[in-house]
Amino acid sequence: MQLCDLTIHQLKSLLEKKEATAEEILDSCLVRIQAVEPKVRAFITVLEDSAREIARAIDKQGNYQGLAGIPYGLKDVFCTRGVKTTCASRMLENFVPNYDATAVSRLIEAGAVMVGKLNMDEFAMGSSTEHSAFFPTHNPWDYNRVPGGSSGGSAAAVAAGEIPFSLGSDTGGSVRQPAAYCGVVGIKPTYGRISRWGVIAYASSLDQVGVLTRDVADCALVLKTISGYDPLDSTSINIEVPNYPDSLQDDIRGLKIAYPREYFQQGVDEQVKAAVMQALKTYESLGAVVDEVSLPHSEYALPAYYLVANAEASANLAKYDGVRYGLRDFSAENVVDMFSQSRAQGFGPEVKRRIMLGTYALSAGYYEAYYLKALKVRRLLKNDFDQVFENFDVIAAPTTPTVAFKIGEQVGDPLTLYMNDILTVPVNMAGLPGMSIPCGFADGMPIGLQLIGKPFAESTIIKAAYAFEQATSFHLAKPALGVK
Amino acid sequence: MKKYDYEIVIGLEVHVELKTNTKIFCGCPNSFGAEPNTNVCPICAGFPGMLPVLNKRAVEFAIRAGLALNCEIASYCKFDRKNYFYPDLPKAYQISQYDLPICANGYLDIYVDGQSKRIGIVRAHLEEDAGKLVHQGSITETAFSLVDLNRSGVPLLEIVSQPDMRSAAEARQYLEKLRSTMLFAGVSDCKMQEGSLRCDANVSVRPWGEKELGVRTEIKNLNSFRALEKAIEYEARRHMDLLDDDEVIERETRTWDEEKQVTRSMRSKEEAHDYRYFPEPDLPPLVIDPEWVKSIAQSMPELPDQAQRRLMDEYGLPPYDVAIITSTPQYLAYFDQCVAEYPQPKTVANWMMGELNKYLNQGNMDIAECLIKPGQLAGLLQMVDDGSISGKMAKDIFAEMFASGKDAPTIVKEKGLAQISDQDTLMRIIEEVLQSNPKVVADYRGGKQKAAGFLVGQVMKATKGQANPALVNQLIDKCLSAE
Numbered sequence: 001m002q003l004c005d006l007t008i009h010q011l012k013s014l015l016e017k018k019e020a021t022a023e024e025i026l027d028s029c030l031v032r033i034q035a036v037e038p039k040v041r042a043f044i045t046v047l048e049d050s051a052r053e054i055a056r057a058i059d060k061q062g063n064y065q066g067l068a069g070i071p072y073g074l075k076d077v078f079c080t081r082g083v084k085t086t087c088a089s090r091m092l093e094n095f096v097p098n099y100d101a102t103a104v105s106r107l108i109e110a111g112a113v114m115v116g117k118l119n120m121d122e123f124a125m126g127s128s129t130e131h132s133a134f135f136p137t138h139n140p141w142d143y144n145r146v147p148g149g150s151s152g153g154s155a156a157a158v159a160a161g162e163i164p165f166s167l168g169s170d171t172g173g174s175v176r177q178p179a180a181y182c183g184v185v186g187i188k189p190t191y192g193r194i195s196r197w198g199v200i201a202y203a204s205s206l207d208q209v210g211v212l213t214r215d216v217a218d219c220a221l222v223l224k225t226i227s228g229y230d231p232l233d234s235t236s237i238n239i240e241v242p243n244y245p246d247s248l249q250d251d252i253r254g255l256k257i258a259y260p261r262e263y264f265q266q267g268v269d270e271q272v273k274a275a276v277m278q279a280l281k282t283y284e285s286l287g288a289v290v291d292e293v294s295l296p297h298s299e300y301a302l303p304a305y306y307l308v309a310n311a312e313a314s315a316n317l318a319k320y321d322g323v324r325y326g327l328r329d330f331s332a333e334n335v336v337d338m339f340s341q342s343r344a345q346g347f348g349p350e351v352k353r354r355i356m357l358g359t360y361a362l363s364a365g366y367y368e369a370y371y372l373k374a375l376k377v378r379r380l381l382k383n384d385f386d387q388v389f390e391n392f393d394v395i396a397a398p399t400t401p402t403v404a405f406k407i408g409e410q411v412g413d414p415l416t417l418y419m420n421d422i423l424t425v426p427v428n429m430a431g432l433p434g435m436s437i438p439c440g441f442a443d444g445m446p447i448g449l450q451l452i453g454k455p456f457a458e459s460t461i462i463k464a465a466y467a468f469e470q471a472t473s474f475h476l477a478k479p480a481l482g483v484k
Numbered sequence: 485m486k487k488y489d490y491e492i493v494i495g496l497e498v499h500v501e502l503k504t505n506t507k508i509f510c511g512c513p514n515s516f517g518a519e520p521n522t523n524v525c526p527i528c529a530g531f532p533g534m535l536p537v538l539n540k541r542a543v544e545f546a547i548r549a550g551l552a553l554n555c556e557i558a559s560y561c562k563f564d565r566k567n568y569f570y571p572d573l574p575k576a577y578q579i580s581q582y583d584l585p586i587c588a589n590g591y592l593d594i595y596v597d598g599q600s601k602r603i604g605i606v607r608a609h610l611e612e613d614a615g616k617l618v619h620q621g622s623i624t625e626t627a628f629s630l631v632d633l634n635r636s637g638v639p640l641l642e643i644v645s646q647p648d649m650r651s652a653a654e655a656r657q658y659l660e661k662l663r664s665t666m667l668f669a670g671v672s673d674c675k676m677q678e679g680s681l682r683c684d685a686n687v688s689v690r691p692w693g694e695k696e697l698g699v700r701t702e703i704k705n706l707n708s709f710r711a712l713e714k715a716i717e718y719e720a721r722r723h724m725d726l727l728d729d730d731e732v733i734e735r736e737t738r739t740w741d742e743e744k745q746v747t748r749s750m751r752s753k754e755e756a757h758d759y760r761y762f763p764e765p766d767l768p769p770l771v772i773d774p775e776w777v778k779s780i781a782q783s784m785p786e787l788p789d790q791a792q793r794r795l796m797d798e799y800g801l802p803p804y805d806v807a808i809i810t811s812t813p814q815y816l817a818y819f820d821q822c823v824a825e826y827p828q829p830k831t832v833a834n835w836m837m838g839e840l841n842k843y844l845n846q847g848n849m850d851i852a853e854c855l856i857k858p859g860q861l862a863g864l865l866q867m868v869d870d871g872s873i874s875g876k877m878a879k880d881i882f883a884e885m886f887a888s889g890k891d892a893p894t895i896v897k898e899k900g901l902a903q904i905s906d907q908d909t910l911m912r913i914i915e916e917v918l919q920s921n922p923k924v925v926a927d928y929r930g931g932k933q934k935a936a937g938f939l940v941g942q943v944m945k946a947t948k949g950q951a952n953p954a955l956v957n958q959l960i961d962k963c964l965s966a967e
Contacts, residue, residue, distance in 0.1 A: 204765035319576050324531075362761075364758045
């Protein structure tokens with residue numbers, strides 16, 4: 001066991017007892033990064049020098065409150081002042097913002113040490129990180145498999161011991177799905193809980209910042225640090241943020257857990273089903289009340305999601321026109337050619353596909369049939385959840401239908417690839433908090449248990465997750481990595 | 485060949501820049517004339533990860549404007565994205581309001597041939613302005629465009645009228661009334677040259693009596709009231725000629741060519757943008773507390789309609805005068821202050837519309853820049869009334885006052901211009917004139933009444949015009965009939 005393999009709370013206790021310094025922790029992470037990066041390829045940018053500077057400053061100060069001295073990585077969707085922010089796209093390959101995302105500012109204030117920027121599917125569009133314009137990231141449990149996506153770099157780096165935590169963004173499952181594939185904890189809180197300011201938008205009404213950690217206690221700590229109202233994000237909600245670490249209690253007697261039958265139907269792998277059913281048995285043994293429910297509109301969630309998300313994306317990504325920043329084709333003869341040639345060169349095929357689908361869905365004559373219909377489905381999905389939550393505290397389900405698939409296996413088949421999100425997108429469509437925690441293995445690959453809560457009831461799912469973690473040891477398993 | 489008598493149907497879309505201190509979705513200053521790209525931040529430049537935050541003041545101004553336009557103010561409205569690519573539009577979408585505008589169902593009254601006519605307002609909605617392109621040299625020859633984003637994110641209110649206007653003159657009147665209403669409401673500078681008031685006109689024609697509207701064209705690039713009138717007249721004529729020749733009017737967007745005084749096609753209906761409006765996900769719906777609207781309504785200043793009614797009812801001024809006097813709040817204040825000291829409204833109005841306007845226009849000046857203060861004009865008019873100066877002299881003195889800002893009595897004193905109303909002085913001069921013109925005196929006595937005019941003229945000449953003409957008349961009459 002090396003420092004880089006420890007959790008945040010373990011590292012904090014070492015720091016507070018002066019048994020380790022922030023710089024030693026950082027060094028351990030950097031050594032691991034150097035060792036595994038040729039295989040994992042989670043990082044787009046590693047910031048050794050600035051990270052060391054911050055770590056030393058914190059050691060000098062000797063105050064290890066908050067997240068002081070804890071290394072972390074950011075999905076390259078978060079704007080970082082003075083640091084290249086690429087969104088894993090040729091379009092923004094050399095883009096350096098002069099501002100920090102609010103979530104990043106809060107980590108900086110808490111003393112956390114940014115080690116680098118992590119790989120992702122281009123503009124957060126994808127479920128495998130194969131759509132990065134630069135290179136794919138590999139799953140630390142099996143380098144031939146994908147880490148999931150779009151926050152694949154964020155999940156893989158935490159799983160491989162390169163950093164104890166990372167931030168991702170989750171539009172349709174982009175934190176929970178890679179967390180499940182890489183055997184780590186991932187939470188996407190309620191829409192509005194964390195500011196989106198400075199997070200490069202994919203689909204504004206669905207995007208939410210998420211946290212990836214090695215256990216639930218770490219998740220609670222980081223979530224507490226970055227949550228809360230931000231006047232710069234009009235969709236962030238001005239309500240009090242509970243102290244999530246207070247929810248780390250293993251007494252869940254009487255907690256009412258529902259499992260929706262639609263989430264265990266066709267397409268869901270038998271081993272995944274079995275692991276989640278086993279998890280439900282564990283909950284029963286802990287005194288929770290578990291019952292089956294129905295979320296009848298679930299089958300419409302995926303198509304509705306891709307209409308809403310792509311429609312918003314078609315507008316959000318229109319600003320990349322080569323005029324003010326980003327890639328520009330200087331050979332263009334006129335402004336229209338400059339727009340189209342810059343965009344043709346700057347965007348990858350999946351981004352183009354989604355922009356075109358979204359543009360189509362909003363076009364005159366199609367708006368009612370597609371976009372408007374999708375908004376109605378969205379309301380029905382929300383109603384389904386509301387109804388279940390009248391009688392239950394938590395909804396439990398698999399995070400993904402299968403474990404991580406092989407690199408290249410689905411890349412030519414967008415529809416199959418989209419199916420990876422089928423169990424996570426309804427949560428974004430309803431704006432609810434969702435979490436994935438390790439609950440078993442199939443063929444040596446981790447399986448994720450998804451816990452879904454009422455709006456702003458992150459505390460409840462953290463409590464349920466913590467109780468499960470205390471009763472099991474899945475979260476302690478680590479990939480072999482196969483390197484020295 | 486002329487086949488029908490036609491009716492012209494006009495609707496206007498007017499953009500008014502709201503004069504908030506900062507832009508509508510960020511904290512950048514909203515000011516005209518700054519160095520290019522100095523009032524710009526990552527938000528109004530459309531940088532990645534940036535989000536809009538609505539300026540409350542812009543909402544307040546929209547409500548004030550809406551109330552002034554007799555609109556209903558929505559208690560619930562929302563913002564939408566209007567998508568199109570253009571180098572001056574940083575996000576490649578404009579945040580606007582599509583199906584739920586903040587203001588709807590209003591009207592403005594104008595005067596047509598002395599009759600009041602009501603022009604309906606369909607809606608007024610909030611949106612952000614785009615930046616602008618700047619070209620060095622000719623737009624057709626320069627190799628590139630420069631983008632200035634200072635204007636990007638300036639709050640706009642787009643005010644859409646019903647197609648209620650029936651002539652270019654009515655359209656002009658409506659736009660003038662709209663401008664004065666916005667000025668009185670204190671929400672905009674409404675300067676057409678600076679672009680804080682912009683107007684597009686929708687024009688169609690139909691044979692008299694026809695209920696269906698004809699095919700309309702939209703005219704852009706109307707940069708003055710005169711351009712609006714000329715362009716509508718030209719466009720309506722063009723439609724009529726096409727119909728007379730059994731030709732088809734294309735539904736299209738046209739631009740006014742100021743130089744050639746014609747409209748030219750910009751883009752056809754087929755080339756029209758599909759803006760793909762959809763709700764702006766970065767801004768929650770805007771819920772407006774009716775109490776807030778009420779308090780704004782209570783703090784509204786006098787508006788042109790109220791002022792116009794006051795001037796007509798209290799002073800009996802004709803609609804024509806009233807419309808001019810209420811064109812800006814400054815102009816009305818000038819009038820009111822002047823009348824307070826010289827309570828003859830019609831005379832004040834005449835002087836303002838006559839001399840004052842003449843010199844203001846000559847100097848291309850605003851009334852705020854006028855050196856003659858309202859009290860000084862009142863002083864001048866009083867001197868005419870009490871006979872110290874003649875009306876003719878008053879005009880010359882006015883010119884002096886306009887140039888120097890001096891009081892009328894000061895100028896009269898300095899130049900020795902005072903009117904001679906002293907009877908003894910005048911009598912001495914009159915006697916001299918009578919003695920040196922015995923023939924004329926004889927003519928008068930012989931029944932030639934007109935001969936008196938010549939004698940008065942001689943007295944005026946002898947006094948270099950300073951004699952009080954009415955008094956001279958009176959005195960000559962007295963002298964001649966007495967002897």
